[in-house]
Amino acid sequence: MSLTESSPDVLRFSKLAEEFCNLIENLDGDSGRTCEKLLLSMAELYAAALLLPESEDFEINEDFRLSHENWKIIFMKMGSMLKVHSMYWTVSDKQSLPDAPPTLEMGNLDDDLADVYRDIKSGLSAWKSSSKNRYNDAMYHWRDSVNFAHWSRHAVDAIGALHEIVFYTKETRDGHNPVRHE
Numbered sequence: 001m002s003l004t005e006s007s008p009d010v011l012r013f014s015k016l017a018e019e020f021c022n023l024i025e026n027l028d029g030d031s032g033r034t035c036e037k038l039l040l041s042m043a044e045l046y047a048a049a050l051l052l053p054e055s056e057d058f059e060i061n062e063d064f065r066l067s068h069e070n071w072k073i074i075f076m077k078m079g080s081m082l083k084v085h086s087m088y089w090t091v092s093d094k095q096s097l098p099d100a101p102p103t104l105e106m107g108n109l110d111d112d113l114a115d116v117y118r119d120i121k122s123g124l125s126a127w128k129s130s131s132k133n134r135y136n137d138a139m140y141h142w143r144d145s146v147n148f149a150h151w152s153r154h155a156v157d158a159i160g161a162l163h164e165i166v167f168y169t170k171e172t173r174d175g176h177n178p179v180r181h182e
Contacts, residue, residue, distance in 0.1 A: 009051040010135075013142065016045045017124045024074060024117045031081050032169075038113070039162040045120070046155045052143045064126040064137055066118045074117050078110035085169070086110045088161040112158035119151035 020041045027034055079086055090107040123141030126134055142148070 007053070009048070010053070013045075013048040013052055014124065014127050014138070016041070016048050017120045017127075017142070020045050021117065021121050021124055024077075024113065027077060027081050031083070031085070032166075034081060035085070035162050035165045039159065039166050042116070042155055042159050042162065045116075046152065046159065049142065049148065049152065052139070054143070064129065064141065065122045066125075071114050071118050075110050075114040078113045082109055085161075085165050088157075088164065090157055090160070107157050107161060109158060109161045112154040112161070115154045116151045116158065 023034075023037055023041050086109050088107045088109060090105050091102040092105045119141050123138040126137030126141060128134075129137070
């Protein structure tokens with residue numbers, strides 16, 4: 001294991017990636033509690049990703065990429081769990097200038113969570129493999145500029161949508177105390 005592979009930031013991210021993937025794969029029937037867990041897991045995962053080493057010129061290895069069929073299973077699973085909370089409003093360009101106002105768009109939390117899962121799970125599969133380039137392959141999926149730009153944008157949108165579900169739905173206003181450590 002190289003020095004970078006054994007860095008605390010990489011090891012922490014791999015642990016959080018595994019926890020996130022396990023959460024997605026083993027959803028329980030309580031959508032409110034699951035949204036709380038997803039919010040916390042997604043926020044920790046995103047914060048940990050910011051501490052990963054910068055990408056180098058990694059060779060693209062798609063051997064570990066989750067298939068579209070497996071992505072679709074996760075997408076459908078999210079839709080079944082989230083139901084009416086799947087869709088949310090978002091702004092298309094959060095950094096637009098005053099003379100070019102952003103446009104309002106419909107976001108899809110099922111798609112956000114499935115896309116984050118695909119990129120994180122693909123990197124996790126590489127990380128757990130016996131490939132001699134496992135670090136390279138994992139970092140490609142987790143921190144490569146294209147993949148990180150893809151899944152991190154979905155993660156940020158998902159965090160915002162999950163925050164609204166957890167803290168501003170009728171269930172939370174009626175006395176439920178979300179996101180508390182037990």
